[in-house]
Amino acid sequence: FRYHVWTKGHAPTNFAKWRTATTPYRVEWEADFEPYVVVRKDCPEYDRRFVGFGWNKVAHIMELDAQEYEFTVLPNAYMIHMPHAPSFDITKFRSNKQYRICLKTLKEEFQQDMSRHYGFAALKYLTAENNS
Secondary structure, three states: OOOOHHHHHHHHHHHHHHHHHOEEEEEOOOOOOOOOOOOOOOOOOOOOOOOOOOHHHHHHHHHHHHOOEEEEOOOOOOOOOOOOOOHHHHHHHOHHHHHHHHHHHHHHHHHHHHHHHHHHHHHHHHHHHHHO
């Protein structure tokens, strides 16, 4: 999905490998990973801080990783994303500095909450964010 626009969001999926894979393969979490996933109904919900545009899928995948979910790519499955006009929220993100500052604050708050909840295991999320 839009790999050429936001490479980091889907890099761990390894689309070159997916195109020729015949068996499922696991991938590891990386900063800004935001794949579309199929999960059980009882998995953690999206964090309600992230509405509109920005970090909803990234935060959700972080939470799943922190809870030791395994990310498995299915070679014979795919999704279709229909092109559409930019949303009102992405337009706000792109044009409004205050929106971006607010999102940054929410990201920092989320990461602190992850650190409090998951302790040492959540340090990789802080380190990854600072290196990206």
